Amino acid sequence: MIPAQFDYLRPATLEEACQALAADDEAKVLAGGQSLLPLLRLRLAYPTTLVDIGRLPGLTGVHDRGDHVFIGALATHDEVLRSPVVRAGCPLVALAAATVADPAVRHRGTFGGSLAHADPAGDLPAVVLALDGVLVARSAEGEREIAAADFFADYLETTLEAGEILVGVKIPKLAGEWGFHYEKFRRTVQAWAIVGVAVAVRRSNGSIQEARIGLSNMGTTPLRARAAESALQGVELGEAVRQACEEASADTAPPADLHAQPDYRRHLARVLTHRAVRTAAGTP
Amino acid sequence: MTEVGTARRRKEDARLLTGRTQWTDNMQLPGMAYVAFLRSPMAHARITRVDVSAARGLPGVIAAYAGADFAEEQGSLPCAWPVSEDIVIPDHPPMAVSEVRYVGEAVACVVATDRYKAADALDAIEVDYEPLPPVLDMNDALTEGSPKVHEAGNQAFTWRLTQGDVDAALRDAPVLIDRTYIQQRLIPTAMEPRAVMATSDGESFTLWSATQIPHVLRLMLALTTGIPEHKLRVIAPDVGGGFGSKLQVTAEEVLCLLLTRKTGRPVKWTESRSEGNLTVHHGRDQIQHVTLAAEADGRIRGLRVELLADMGAYLMLVTPGVPILGAFMFNGIYKMDAYDFNCTGVFTTKMPTDAYRGAGRPEATYAIERVMDELAAELNLDPIEVRRRNWIRHEEFPYTTVAGLTYDSGNYEAATDKALSLFGYDKLRAEQGDRRDRGDPVQLGIGVSTYTEMCGLAPSRVLGSLSYGAGGWEHGSVRMLPTGKVEVVTGSSPHGQGHETAWSQIVADALGVPFDDVSVIHGDTAISHKGMDTYGSRSLVVGGVAVLAACEKVKEKARKIAAHVLECAPDDVEFSEGTFRVRGTDSGKTIQELSLATFAAHDLPDGVEARLDADATVDPDNFSFPHGTHLCAVEVDTETGMTKIRSYVAVDDVGKVVNPLIVEGQVHGGIAQGVGQALYEEAVYDAEGNLLTSTMADYLVPSAADLPAFVTDRTETPATSNPLGVKGVGEAGTIASTPAVVNAIVDALRPRGVHDVQMPCTPERIWRALS
Amino acid sequence: MPRIAITVDGIAYEEEVEPRLLLVHLLRDRLGKTGTPIGCDTSNCGACTVLLDGKSVKSCSVLAVQADGSAITTIEGLAANGTLHPMQRAFHEEHALQCGYCTPGMVMAAIDMLRDDPEPSEESIRHGLEGNLCRCTGYCNIVRAVRRGAQDMAVKTP
Secondary structure (H helix, E strand, C coil): CCCCCCEEECCCCHHHHHHHHHHCCCCEEECCCCCHHHHHHCCCCCCCEEEECCCCCCCCCEEEECCEEEEECCCEHHHHHHCHHHHHHCHHHHHHHCCCCCHHHHHHCEHHHHHHHCCCCCCHHHHHHHCCCEEEEEECCEEEEEEHHHHEEECCEECCCCCCEEEEEEEECCCCCEEEEEEEECCCCCCCCCEEEEEEEEEECCEEEEEEEEEECCCCCCEECHHHHHHHCCCECCHHHHHHHHHHHCCCCCCCECCECHHHHHHHHHHHHHHHHHHHCCCC | CCCCCCCCCCCCHHHHHHCCCCEHHHCCCCCCEEEEEEECCCCCEEEEEEECHHHHCCCCEEEEEEHHHHCCCCCCCCCCCCCCCCCCCCCCCCCCCCEECCCCCEEEEEEECCHHHHHHHHCCCEEEEEECCCCCCHHHHCCCCCCCCCCCCCEEEEEEEEECCHHHHHCCCCEEEEEEEEEEEECCCCCCCCEEEEEECCCCEEEEECCCCHHHHHHHHHHHHCCCHHHEEEECCECCCCCCCCCCCCHHHHHHHHHHHHHCCCEEEECCHHHHHHHCCEEEEEEEEEEEEECCCCCEEEEEEEEEEEEECCCCCCCCHHHHHHHCCCCCCECCCEEEEEEEEEECCCCCECCCCCCCHHHHHHHHHHHHHHHHHHHCCCHHHHHHCCECCHHHCCEECCCCCEECCCCHHHHHHHHHHHHCHHHHHHHHHHHHHHCCCEEEEEEEEEEECCECCCCHHHHHHCCCCCCCCEEEEEEECCCCCEEEEECCCCCCCCHHHHHHHHHHHHHCCCHHHEEEEECECCCCCCCCCCCCCCHHHHHHHHHHHHHHHHHHHHHHHHHHHHCCCHHHEEEECCEEEECCCCCEEEHHHHHHHHHHCCCCCCCCCCCCEEEEEECCCCCECCEEEEEEEEEEECCCCCEEEEEEEEEEECECCCCHHHHHHHHHHHHHHHHHHHHHCCCCECCCCCECCCCCCCCCCCCHHHCCCCEEEECCCCCCCCCCCECCCCCHHHHHHHHHHHHHHHHHHHHHCCCCCCCCCCHHHHHHHHC | CCEEEEEECCEEEEEECCCCCEHHHHHHHHCCCCCCCCCCCCCCCCCCEEEECCEEEEHHHCEHHHHCCCEEECHHHCCECCECCHHHHHHHHCCCCCCCCCHHHHHHHHHHHCCCCCCCCHHHHHHHCCCCCCCCCCCHHHHHHHHHHHHHHHHHCC
């Protein structure tokens, strides 16, 4: 199918881009376009203007900033999953980025785009949420930092304001002995996650000291499995971990759709969280 | 014979690998305009108003029409298979005029200077609908008081085949297996979406279409539109897969012809995938109620099948014939004395169904192969053993089955033994036992499918007896050119099968010419005047045999000319490896020399025309019956319900093999499609009749990462019904694999009390079966 | 209308394009590069895969304006002087195509995969092709062809 008509702007600076977006509520940002173009082609979106930020300087690359990794909004999934900085500083991001769509899409799709699109079935929102990422947005008024917990507002909605553009994400480096895993469950490799579980755990002396768990597709936004996180604190590796992970579906509101019903998604959240925690904790 | 049996690399590949293809959408004609269709968003509604006037004024728009604009000339899309006396064939206007009966039915169209403007103009068309109740469930549709799809009611036809006394067989049977299986609705998903281009000089029409059936299409379009047959040329250029979905006379083909006539311009329409998911005919969609009666030792007494077949909203080209093809296959490879098959075709407000790879036979095979596993479980027998006790033994061929077909040849024992050994059956059974004992959350299951199919469609007299509207012959012609090269024209119309290669191999052997000296032409009714096209694994069995028959005629002509040139009697001429020799001498002429001599015509025998060519039309005596044994091992994660195919072995017997590479490829692809039905694919309509699986993001087609490598091998029991001894291979893999996979899943879960999982066996369904 | 400069299979073009024009339609309808087909509208099937500045992309999901200043390689640009690219040859030898509609995308995706994994395992090949659907082959021969193509390319460029 064929997109409806729209105007196209390719601003030379971030300031111009912000102005263009502020001036028109129906304008949309175009980065890699890998989420947007299928929507345009199916005529599920009718933006008046696409503001192409794809070539703006300063939004690219992955940077080691000491206590955190800064991932430019325009860094592609392919760059992110290969980045030594990401692999060293926040390996969970690389693990999840490698499962996004397919290689060709990963060459175009951007880290910032995936987050701004805010699809709860996406892989990266849950990861950024689990890692307490901080999203950096720019507008005519200047720069604003938004905690991941405050960023995802609803299904495909963020707290970005009109005229605000996501420029990058700060992912705090975790101190201590952490393990990571992203468990993605889907019917075919191409399909969206029915449920995804992003896990970081810190272990010592055979028990889990701290766990952070992000859930994909268990609500209208990505969710933290807070109850399971608390239940896992201080738990010895073994059967107790499974019991703690039974809390993973608490306070979730998974959707009913073509691919799964809510009760099944809740069940999967529990099973997959257990598996992800075990893998992240390095237990077989 | 040197070429037949050789793994020749394909002649077709060169253009396909370099992008020098002729897909219909690639083609442009001067002045060509683009067509876009507005489609119904309602499953069932009365059309109260269509206003295209706003679209007509938009830039680049050449014309816009509603159904009423075609009412006088569009006719009704044909159904060529009125299977029974009681059949109801409703009027099927290519563009809906007063009522829509499925989501996606065309209600208006735009012709514009480019495809973007055509798409835009659709937004300007206004249509008012008065909703009518959708009819979505077959059982509900047949109840008194159900809303009606058509005025005559929701029953399309009933059809029965009965042999022996099934009531007696079922009465007091020591074992009775009674099951209901659902053949979910599938979307064929050929990779090339449909495309049509049409042009006219005012009198004659040419239509290019991504079709499997240029010849049938020409005839049907002539009958539908009133364009005289001799003024209509149909061309199937490169066609990107079909699997039955392009065995159709479509609304868009008819309308593009009418649009080129109305606008005086060449027009082209290309569907998008999401449009195609709605409007390419769907496959399967049956509810099968199967009752099998057996003795205590597992021998089958009889089989009863009650079948509901969803026709969708209309009867298209062979819609009602699909379940009837299955009627002859429910008994599979097994001996029994009583069989009763009752089918009811049902109208619903969904896209019509029609042929999809296997067409009726995969559904039937699934049912019998699933039930055989249930019988084995009931009797605590190995599923292979219960099959052995029932199948036709190799020394019993030819064998007339309870359904009335005569299987000419086969060796089920040999194929099964080979498959078991390649599979490592005993070792896998031992592992299965271990995992069960351990309570491993990942259980192993082993699935068996010992299938046969009827293909090589079809003896014309049989088709006639089944009320099909045409014959089942195929045509081939072979002509020697002055330089000794050979042109072959085949009535079969390939779309990925490799006819150009396989036919070259047959001709090279028959005429003793080099493989590279043969070219094969197809798919254009102006060049190939006669044909029945490609479906039902018929190309080689009927079309290849027709080419061989034409070669034999060419040889006989050449023999006469050779005898004249060599000054001997024709009976004294022997032919070997391309040379005609006087028996017992070295004196001879090559076929190339004779073809030049024929062209020069300086010295031909009296009464012999100056041409070395021949036509042949071959009508098969019987169907062909490929068979085989497929074994599948799955690992089922009982915690999540996820199934992973661990290994898959297919041993097929497709008779003599012309090109083993092509045969293997057909088996691989067939298995993948059958696995797709077992695990992934389903066309889902919601309660209002909207298709939820309208894109590839929702209708899941397996990728390389979802499938294992398949191990394939063959046994070779030649068909006795044709001189090549071939049986056809296009549908075998798909027919065999679906029950093999589901049997494996059920086998894995049987100790947990599971005796069925509805297809596609999604993780959620498996989890629910276990909960 | 925006004006873009683009190089396709070594030929430089300058075109005025509607912003919404898809790269694949620029290739097919404007430049006559019909070797790259379209198989879906959701970027699932991969039939339209081309290389954009050396990396695989789905040309149905890139706007022509986004490709401004880029170099595109399509299936038509692989064979040199009538000699097939090793990957094309491997697809031929291994019978890795039937109808051939997915083939341009498969070949381009396969070549892309080898950029940083010149000796892929069967599993890597299958995952590397996860964005390209084929309905004919069941993928077995495609996997073999990619392995063979990889070997042949390694021989050619040690």
